[in-house]
Amino acid sequence: MSRLKPTIEDVARVAGVSRATASRAINNAPGASEPLRARVHAAVAKLGYQPNETARALASGRQRAVDVIVVTYGPGIRWLRAHPYFSRVLAGMMPVLEGANAQLRLHAVGHAAATEAIDEIAANTTLGAVLADITPALANRFYSRCRRTVSMVPTASSVPAMQADNIGGAYAAVNHLHQLGHRRIAAVHGPALNPCAVDRRTGYLRAVRKLGLTEVSADGDFRREGGYHAAKTLIEQHPDIDAMFVACDLMAAGAVQAVTASGRRVPDDVSVIGFDDSIAAVCTNPPLTTMRLPVEDMAVAATRLLLEGTPAPGHRQRFPVDLVVRDSVRP
Amino acid sequence: MSRLKPTIEDVARVAGVSRATASRAINNAPGASEPLRARVHAAVAKLGYQPNETARALASGRQRAVDVIVVTYGPGIRWLRAHPYFSRVLAGMMPVLEGANAQLRLHAVGHAAATEAIDEIAANTTLGAVLADITPALANRFYSRCRRTVSMVPTASSVPAMQADNIGGAYAAVNHLHQLGHRRIAAVHGPALNPCAVDRRTGYLRAVRKLGLTEVSADGDFRREGGYHAAKTLIEQHPDIDAMFVACDLMAAGAVQAVTASGRRVPDDVSVIGFDDSIAAVCTNPPLTTMRLPVEDMAVAATRLLLEGTPAPGHRQRFPVDLVVRDSVRP
């Protein structure tokens, strides 16, 4: 081995052609005859040549990579670890990227240094970026630096986004509970800063008002522990509640445990309805009746959108949030 | 705006220095005087200059990125979506990468096209790759093409790896059950191809033999549904079992549901012990007693190892698998 890595130059020499022809053959580009193509491919095989993607990207000016950005609040490691959401967006993206032979670059940026991190990422995007979890302000900043962007969460109106009906889903959840005869419906909400959580809270509030129920709310943090404590507080302060709307499945899992710990049964004494239909929904006992957020579908659509070109400003793609009936709500 | 993106050339011109000096200033490299550095930084700020990472990588020959590879069997989307394992390795890696300002490239390669995908990734690695889930054969192939590799799962002996004590953990789990008085201890195993699953099976078998118990096994697939069905079969065919060792928490969640569905209670009638201590372990009812696989720690260590340089062939870093007591085992 004279060199560690053969370059296209080596391939060209071995094949007895010019670098340009070698390039054309390797990229299946037009403008090369069959015989030469064959010689080039033989040389490639012989040398075990693999194109240098970096050089390719620099020369062609295009690179096939999509960046996914999640800004974490507090210890990101804990958040990322616990929450099924992120694997769901990755799971949705990977297959379509694989099919388009594009790369996926994952960025978890801490809230503190978010601004400069955002700027650097924006400057180096190629196919574009999926904003998996971000505040409207940061989304806007990113979008002002890079138009090939799509957000997975509600943001400023100009930023292209996948839009799940969080408000309608929460409304439907409460309505479902009401139709089944529940009248004291409490809620465990998500973080006040999280746009999805805000929408779900809105949906709950609207339903409660529409149905003439009294609002009973506690705040959670989208994590199981938060759901547990919020539910515990709720039960202690309002022993008469007969149902809970919990703004995500992870918190709902905690809520179910809190209900059980209080000596009550789910769903016989207290019904619990979750949100997301994540893996957590089917791990609980009983499995959760929940509102399905089609995260994978949204991720697929977001990725396709980026692959197609630059999304129009304000572009929206709507996704329904449907009821999934399991066993945590008394029929 | 005359240009879309300012280059270092623009910075140099605005600062009234050469490109070389601009580069030195931007990279905090030695060989530039304070006054010039200041002028360069001012120009950077004025133009909003952001270095082009691709060009930087090509010119310097080094790039700061680590690739994480997971080869998926069957519909990768389902697997990635459901299994908490992957987010745990990502959660472990991200913060250390962030601190080292390196990128994370995620590759989910289908089993079918794995070989060529592996080759291409290997040819373009920079800091190195962590093999999150892979067969020994593919790990070996990858390692033969790229030495900056570390596997998160058991593999061929030459490939550097993080080594969790799966055998010992499984053994300890069965032993724990035995000490608490259980004598009919069944097992739900993982996929026969998965090296971790193989080790856990081995640990169960050894313990069963050592303790003079009779082996009762069923095969699962590391997914909840598989755990449910395996446990259901086990209960039907061996109604007298009083405990189950389940090779991962996701399957254990299913097993708990199957036990409940059969009219038995966990842990009063049947104890269930899981493996992983993933998010699923705390979502179940009751929360799972389980064996903690320190995935995040392993991912952190793997990433640090790559950041430090090329791991020695056969390098091993061992991690204990400890008991986490919750409520799914009768005391």
Place this chain on the structure above:
DNA sequence: ATGAAAGCGCTAACAC
């Protein structure tokens, strides 16, 4: 300390 100039490995005009 500073600048001129030579590439990094590849693609894409542009000639032939």
Place this chain on the structure above:
DNA sequence: GTGTTAGCGCTTTCAT
């Protein structure tokens, strides 16, 4: 159809 050549934006000798 094929080869020659000029860059992509940056880092890094090597003169000065």
